[in-house]
Amino acid sequence: MVSRRSVLLGMSMLPAWPALAREAQDRIDDLIGRMTIEEKAGQLSCFSDTIRPLGRPTNPGEAARDAAAMLMAIRAGQIGMLFNGHGVAGARKAQRAALQSRLGIPLVFAADVIHGYETIFPIPLGEAAAFDAALSERIARAVASEATAGGLHWTFAPMVDVARDQRWGRVAEGAGEDVHLGCVLAAARVRGFQGNDLSADDALCATPKHFAGYGAVGGGMEYGAVDVSPATLRAVHVPPFAAAFAAGAGAVMASFTDVNGIPATANRPLLTGLLRDELAFRGPCVSDYQADLELIAHGAASDEADAARRAILAGTDVSMQSGLYNAHLPALVAAGRVPMARVDEAVRRVLGLKMRLGLFDRPFRSLDRAAERTRIGTLATRALAREAATRAVVLLRNDGDLLPLSSATKRIALIGPFGDDPAQLDGPWSFAGYRRTGIDLATTLRGRITAPTRLIVEPGSGIEAPIPGGIERAVAAARGADIVLLAIGEGGDMSGEANSRTSITIPVAQQALADAVAATDRPIVVLLRHGRALALQGAVAAAPAILATWFLGCETGPALADILFGDVEPTGRLPVSFPFATGQEPWSYDRLPTGRPPPAEPQPQGGTGRWRDAPDAACYAFGHGLGYTRFALETVTAPPVLADASDVVVTVRNIGARRGTHLVQLYVRQRVASLARPVRQLKRFAHVTLDAGESRAVALPLGPADLAIVDGRGTRRIEPGDVDIWIASSSADPGLHAVTRLV
Template sequence: MIHRRSILLHALALPAWPALARAAQERIEDLLARMTLAEKAGQLSCFSDTVRPLGRATNPGEAARDADAMLAAIRAGQVGMLFNGHGVAGARRAQRAALQSRLGIPLVFAADVIHGYETIFPIPLAEAAAFDPALSERVARAVAREATAGGLHWTFAPMVDVARDQRWGRVAEGAGEDVHLGAVLAAARVRGFQGNDLSAEDALCATPKHFAGYGAVTGGMEYGAVDMAPTTLQAVHLPPFEAAFAAGAGAVMASFTDVNGVPATANRPLLTGILRDQLRFAGPCVSDYAADRELIAHGAAADEADAARRAILAGTDISMQSGLYNAHLPALVADGRVPIARVDEAVRRVLALKLRLGLFDRPYRSLDPDAERTRIATPATRQLAREAAEREIVLLRNEGAVLPLRADVSRIALIGPCAAGVDQLDGPWSFAGYRRTGVDLATALRERLGARLVVEPGCAIDAPVAGSLARAVAAARAADVVLLAIGEGADMSGEANSRSAITLPAAQQALAEAVAATGTPMVVVLRHGRALALEGAVADAPAILATWFLGCETGPAIAAILFGDREPTGRLPVSFPFATGQQPWSYDRLPTGRPPPDPPAPQGGTGRWRDAPDAPRYAFGHGLGYTRFTLDDVTVPPVLGNAGAVRVTVRNRGARRGSHVVQLYVRQRVASRARPVRQLKGFARVTLDPGESRTLAIPLGRQDLAIVDEAGVRQVEPGTVDLWVAASASDAGLHATTQLA
């Protein structure tokens, strides 16, 4: 399967939606003419759902109305949407209250459905490791069908922030460090969530977030400041949003953070100048959780009224949870501090979304008890979760072909705090996965091995356990092979879970050293929501699997890879560093005027660390398999035109059928701005039998080499372009050149 770059906007930004029909526009204008200021503020106010049960959210506590008080506010026209509740019965109760309001405007039900509703899929970072937009679209479609069956219309996903500092916890929620991969998957996820018709019963409005630059928080600190050059914002952080908008995303969410000193929620150049004028996005912009109130803590607003004024004037259409628009917009308009035209503009966007969702004509859309009984947690959805998990595991290392394990191995010791238990499988933001239906690795292996498997935790996630280390070492000595299941707890990644060091907890590192000292062959099975800095016995283990947080099918998926039932085909969407101090890091960094020598050598006066290579331990795009592929016969047009292709022959020279991800990287040698040392511009997945070969054509055109300026204008400059077609990883590959005219 060839990935096509045509989903990217390049020089032309397109509106996310076609224009509303005249009848729909007239309906909106009629409602606007009859609405009071208080009712308009109500349509712009989103609150935590206290009418029905809440999902497993991580938002900070807010003063919440009980169900009766919320229903009364809905009847009074003070609520436009509810979020993070689930269940059809409660949603129907709330919708009835909305239809009893003076104007009968229906509610929208929203939630943070990030990687599954009840069937929990792998975290988005894991999904990115598949390098397969078709898989991402299928997963998002399945998630949308479940979520809408549970009474939802709108998800606050996908997160499309480019994340290059693995200390940041929300790396887990996105597609990793690369612009191109992030843009491709952003579009795929939007298409999957929304389907072909946003008014369909199973369509879930998508909300790319966080606009914009949240992934570049200083020091990887959650909610921290973002300070970047305008060209970095335009060239690195906006393309995934552009791709999501081009795919039809219905809404967008503003970032919590400041951007170059101005909080995003109050940043008019960002939310109006770039979002509306440059990108021409037509849907509503929602604040993050109480982010308008947080303008006071930022020092950007004097009080709540001032915060509401600054947010609405900047372009924040919907206030989430704070209630500031309800409390202050009517007075702000009345005394002339906020133009009524700006309020009406925001209300039009909200009403347009409700129309596009079909809620005015079918207010009980996606509130069907029969769908709730039949469309949630189906065998087909569970099977897709299994497929996704299997395809997203990355084989980092396999010295001596330790993997796959022999089926007749006599005794296996499964050791580590990530070996057993379902509480940690889902990872962060698993929403309604509270039923804990996941299958852990110990359970999956027991079904296969029976008494040949011994399980010992060895320690807790971040602390020793009395006597446990000794039992683990004894089990390792008695085994033919050790599976060391270690990594992060679910609460170590995700929102508000930044880490100053991305190494394994000390207790787990000590466990690894003790088990390795027994001499029994060891396979490390990592569980994590970010790239980790591996050390000591873990880094030196003969075989290492990066398995992320894989959700409900964790155990069966890992077991299938360990025993060779499935070929590992995942590729890293983030680079694994040698040390935390290398953060932030991305493979497509700009060159320095004093590059280190190649091959590396101790030398002063060059861009290098004294105590680590100027390279990651495992680069973006890295991933091994159980068979062997080679690349040959790279052909490139001598001059790159508007539509061209790089061709390469891929051959399976191993003994197993397998899939391979071929990656295309480029660099323009000389330009008006320094160009990254390499940039991913295309990739293709191919599945071949032993001895089989195929010639692939990966599209590449002039606009793929465009340079973006501060205003978002893309220009192509003539010059020589280096290309690499890589079998695995961004730091290798067959080299060729072409020209830009």
């Protein structure tokens, strides 16, 4: 029997957070002993930075106080942290004000640095398509270097919510639908953000969010209620948080949402029972933006004071933006409605984080003007952004080997609203990316194709509305070209927070453009711009070549050109399943089986689990992706008995004509268990790069803990039985099959 905690964490260890030295603990205890309740409430209050604002609003009500009023509040000890500001000069001014307060406790500066500070990388969903923990760690390390050079200590990332409904806009911020991939990348991004020493000048405290179950909002509706069984919560939604905590994450953010009838911010079973008692997490838990105030709208609190009381008692240590802790904790403590011990517990966590960040000894840590001049937008960081962008691209379809483009291609028509629009490169939550340092595809192609007659660029339509004469000009351009690059999809404001969609299709105006261009019978390469999986229709679905390009960030144009012309092999794989229709959502490859599975043959058959108008399958499956060469999985060897960690070994051969990289994927299913098991679950993956004709054996470790079961009481166990193993190229690929027995 494997222990409950070790199975939940996926490893037999507690979160990687070493205890503070005795001297540091004594220092914190001394401060807490000298603090007034008002000063304690100040340390638990986080506000939008109006001293050094971003220059564009990212949340409602951000400018509630002007800079002078904020500096006065800091000197009075009423603010413990600021967020979503940037720039060293303003941060130094704010920190000086904090040091002038009665106890001189330094501020910590935080921000929603989701996929880049000023150098913008692919959205996290695109980054996840690389299936590469080492790459994710390198990206997070580069982001941390830039963000700390700009005067930050703390990021509200990574988002580790498992997302299985593509209608939900925040799919863009996470790693997709799979638990194992989510765990691997959550840990990698935490390691990258924080580095080896959280007190280092370039270390950025990581905050996995949103605890827990936000990705299961009903109907994919942003901020909606979550109704999830205890078993599913622990088996699907908690593991990426556990992985992030085990990697040493310094803080956590609570979800906005109602979770099983209780809003997360006031949900003591969630924030104390699960987070503290089961997961043993020791860092501060911060509310999402004004989420404690929103308890009133939820119907979970009668007024602001009641909301503050419920939030602090549940385990929400830090109140973001609402000011409720400043306004109400002193009176609540005086009235005996909130124990001082609970306030002290929260303050100890906040001061502990500041101590770990090194701010007590070096309050101007990461506030270095020289670093701000030299560590932001470097050539090395831009090169990594380009590498990341190429690795994120997924080749969904390539009939007749239309790609890569031949150098002999004489005339190219770049058609669609995203070919020549640098404002649409970054996608949601691009922080300081608004400074527009990105390069679009049209700019790149104009530099690469110097003869003006060889390239014509036409938008054809707007993102959601037609352009007068746009389709006619686009059709004329297509007729005069040898090949069409059709750059279509979602605008940057169509995904991300508060951007749920009831239909995850290409906007009508762009679909009409695609259908008209396809009628010219010119070969078409579709370049999808998107923050979620899409349900492709008509000429888009039928195009001979389709690339999923997400929002790739500042190096979009160069990266796409690298892929299109074959300078770089496409190696991305889908971290989310592309459905045939929106009505299939929520859908994930690792769904539970039905007692009446649909037949293998395509014709309709009554009395089975099926839709009348779509198969119970994905149009493009999780894990799918093509390259410019081909691979064969030749043999697989699995241990007959799985009592300890063992290797499953597969031989892979490059049967194509050029060097390439293949993603080997290992899926499992226990045939019989006390709880129904998913039809397949990813447990391991590995890249193998081979020359044409070369073969290699790849070993993928598998152990009993990978087959652990969690039931509705939260009990975790390993049950003996036969286990199917598939080594495959996607979740839908039959691949190679083996059987082992779990004992």
